[in-house]
Amino acid sequence: MPKKYDPTKEEILSFEGMLFERGFRKMTPSEIESDLSPVPGLQRKFYSRRDPGFEAGYLMEKNGLQVVVWTTWLDWKEGVRNMDAGWVLIRHAKKMEQVYYYSRPLSRTKGYLDRLLKYARRAAWRVRHRPQCPQCNRMMRIAFGKGYKSRYWTCPFAGSHAPLVPVHLDWDCMFTQEQKQELNKERKTREKYRQKRTDQGKENFLALRKRSNTRRRK
Incomplete structure (x- = not known):
């Protein structure tokens, strides 16, 4: 089984800087709450006693579409949320419930931030070149x-x-x-x-297709 990897604050700041270079900005807490609180199962996670608060999210908008990157990073904790995965999605810039693309869930193993940046970069390229x-x-x-x-x-x-x-x-x-x-x-x-994994009888975690399926594993 791959070894779990938790990025450091310095690595997150470097990752954030590379997103900023590509036109992303950090989402505000009110944006994150407004964006995700209606999603089934996530409201409880925001205020859980173990890992309360909102994880860092980043957004870029172009040509009527948005790219959102979820990192599992908690600023107040200066660490990652326990048992979670990173995501990248593409959605309508005005009708934010219309999500057209989800990356596969990105587990926090070796190279996690590199993979997350790669998916974010590709999604941003699609949006810029719509x-x-x-x-x-x-x-x-x-x-x-x-x-x-x-x-x-x-x-x-x-x-x-x-x-x-x-x-x-x-x-x-x-x-x-x-x-x-x-x-x-x-x-x-x-x-x-x-x-x-299928041949071994193990579960495969596919990229999501609909907003109603955005409940993440705890």
């Missing part, structure tokens, strides 16, 4: 594919196209060929790992 419809030039939206974690870009204004045909783009369309190769390699590695 594609425009090649027919009408309007922003495309994120849609769910048939697979549990499948997503793609689609034009919500297809009714105004001539001819009246839907326009879809690949989820990874904004990445270079080299970046796509890296993504596909990681996906294949994770798929092999999940299959191995």
Whole structure:
């Protein structure tokens, strides 16, 4: 079993600085409470006697979308919350209950902050380079594919196209060929790992798809 890793304050500050360089800002306590308190199961965690308070969250907004990064770090404690995982999500900038993408839960093991930064960087790249419809030039939206974690870009204004045909783009369309190769390699590695756990009768923790499923493990 991988050894649990708890980042230090210095490592968190370095991680925070790299997020700031990429256009993120730290969320205020009121933003975090407003954002997460309605989610089932989380209100109790905020005020638990063991680890009270809100974990540090970071946000960047561009092109009508937001990227949010949850770290499990508690500023008052200068340490991480007990038994939790990091997350990255993409959501609507105004209708924040509309979450289009969740990363897989990132366990606090060796390289935790590097992995969290990688997911945050990629999510921010998607948002900054949100594609425009090649027919009408309007922003495309994120849609769910048939697979549990499948997503793609689609034009919500297809009714105004001539001819009246839907326009879809690949989820990874904004990445270079080299970046796509890296993504596909990681996906294949994770798929092999999940299959191995399935063969061993162990549970796989997949990326979330809907807001109603955001209850985290305690």
